[in-house]
Amino acid sequence: xxxxxxxxxxxxxxxxxxxxxxxxxxxxxxxxxxxxxxxxxxxxxxxxxxxxxxxxxxxxxxxxxxxxxxxxxxxxxxxxxxxxxxxxxxxxxxxxxxxxxxxxxxxxxxxxxxxxxxxxxxxxxxxxxxxxxxxxxxxxxxxxxxxxxxxxxxxxxxxxxxxxxxxxxxxxxxxxxxxxxxxxxxxxxxxxxxxxxxxxxxxxxxxxxxxxx
Amino acid sequence: xxxxxxxxxxxxxxxxxxxxxxxxxxxxxxxxxxxxxxxxxxxxxxxxxxxxxxxxxxxxxxxxxxxxxxxxxxxxxxxxxxxxxxxxxxxxxxxxxxxxxxxxxxxxxxxxxxxxxxxxxxxxxxxxxxxxxxxxxxxxxxxxxxxxxxxxxxxxxxxxxxxxxxxxxxxxxxxxxxxxxxxxxxxxxxxxxxxxxxxxxxxxxxxxxxxxx
Ligand SMILES: [Ca+2]
Ligand SMILES: [Ca+2]
Ligand SMILES: [Ca+2]
Ligand SMILES: [Ca+2]
Numbered sequence: 567x568x569x570x571x572x573x574x575x576x577x578x579x580x581x582x583x584x585x586x587x588x589x590x591x592x593x594x595x596x597x598x599x600x601x602x603x604x605x606x607x608x609x610x611x612x613x614x615x616x617x618x619x620x621x622x623x624x625x626x627x628x629x630x631x632x633x634x635x636x637x638x639x640x641x642x643x644x645x646x647x648x649x650x651x652x653x654x655x656x657x658x659x660x661x662x663x664x665x666x667x668x669x670x671x672x673x674x675x676x677x678x679x680x681x682x683x684x685x686x687x688x689x690x691x692x693x694x695x696x697x698x699x700x701x702x703x704x705x706x707x708x709x710x711x712x713x714x715x716x717x718x719x720x721x722x723x724x725x726x727x728x729x730x731x732x733x734x735x736x737x738x739x740x741x742x743x744x745x746x747x748x749x750x751x752x753x754x755x756x757x758x759x760x761x762x763x764x765x766x767x768x769x770x771x772x773x774x775x776x777x778x779x
Numbered sequence: 780x781x782x783x784x785x786x787x788x789x790x791x792x793x794x795x796x797x798x799x800x801x802x803x804x805x806x807x808x809x810x811x812x813x814x815x816x817x818x819x820x821x822x823x824x825x826x827x828x829x830x831x832x833x834x835x836x837x838x839x840x841x842x843x844x845x846x847x848x849x850x851x852x853x854x855x856x857x858x859x860x861x862x863x864x865x866x867x868x869x870x871x872x873x874x875x876x877x878x879x880x881x882x883x884x885x886x887x888x889x890x891x892x893x894x895x896x897x898x899x900x901x902x903x904x905x906x907x908x909x910x911x912x913x914x915x916x917x918x919x920x921x922x923x924x925x926x927x928x929x930x931x932x933x934x935x936x937x938x939x940x941x942x943x944x945x946x947x948x949x950x951x952x953x954x955x956x957x958x959x960x961x962x963x964x965x966x967x968x969x970x971x972x973x974x975x976x977x978x979x980x981x982x983x984x985x986x987x988x989x990x991x992x
Binding site: 616620621622623632634635636637638639640642643646647661662664665666668669671672673675676677709712713716717 | 829833834835836845847848849850851852855856859860874875877878879881882884885886888889890922925926929930
């Protein structure tokens with residue numbers, strides 16, 4: 567079972583999508599190498615990387631001769647190629663729960679733009695944004711919190727019984743608020759704190775801090 | 780095999796994501812009802828719909844007691860719940876091709892914002908936008924065309940041998956340019972024209988035109 571997995575990420579470790587792909591690899595216990603690209607220096611726009619990723623985006627997973635971008639597609643690919651029971655699941659086993667996890671992943675990648683802009687992931691490990699949320703970002707935050715409250719139970723445990731990759735994605739989105747000091751319900755704070763104990767989270771934000779130093 | 784499938788879509792039929800979910804249902808030959816919501820009148824913000832969709836977004840599929848939003852999650856759910864060989868596939872069978880299709884779906888839903896804004900899907904069935912693309916939208920268009928050219932062959936056939944749901948998504952994104960009269964390579968024009976012959980496309984844009992009348 568020799569693998570040849572490489573994950574290309576941004577050298578600031580600020581992308582929640584790179585983190586998500588990294589967490590999927592970690593959760594499956596798949597040995598891999600992280601390759602950090604400096605996006606500001608255009609290291610993602612070389613012809614070689616553009617060819618590998620198709621879209622010059624990070625993250626990109628390289629598995630032997632195959633390369634793939636988009637973190638949600640990477641999680642699915644790993645689930646297909648390195649499936650249970652030999653490897654841990656990163657999506658729920660039950661179809662309806664798996665569907666809900668995919669919904670959350672797709673939603674967090676295509677909505678809430680104002681919130682993402684005003685609360686970048688840097689608020690999690692570096693400077694906070696003291697500005698109150700704009701009306702648009704407030705609306706996005708309220709939508710996020712309402713959905714999260716309907717999904718999260720009082721013990722802060724995973725959304726769907728067993729941990730899944732959507733827990734990483736949702737916790738990071740919520741931490742844009744909680745880490746910045748924006749008010750969030752206590753139940754959500756507990757969920758974020760619990761999910762941030764995941765080893766992939768710990769390792770990732772440590773790298774992000776080091777990259778800033 | 781009595782199904783009770785309902786798909787909530789926007790009453791303008793302008794959402795490429797609603798079309799994508801509709802095409803997945805059509806491709807599988809699953810009997811369903813379309814329910815059109817007037818988003819401008821806030822019909823997606825009722826408590827009942829917000830509960831069903833979690834995020835007040837369209838499309839939302841209702842399958843008996845289960846409801847689900849996000850078109851890519853809907854396609855995956857239909858693939859899980861109404862799988863081959865009884866029902867046609869909407870994603871490629873081979874893992875690497877399925878992964879690539881998922882990449883395209885995720886990419887088209889989370890990138891190219893300037894292009895989407897300046898070339899809304901209304902250019903496909905209603906007024907064109909005579910304004911040249913801004914620098915940002917031009918860059919997005921070039922990125923789209925480069926990726927498409929690397930995926931599309933000269934006969935205009937499906938991306939991955941057999942038709943899949945990513946063909947709908949990519950063809951609609953490309954049609955934002957070609958239908959508007961923006962220059963696209965002939966190979967891409969052929970692909971778009973071929974994919975627009977899919978029955979789901981024909982039915983959808985007809986509804987869109989009728990909704991405008
Ligand atoms: Ca740095
Ligand atoms: Ca739980
Ligand atoms: Ca209308
Ligand atoms: Ca082909």
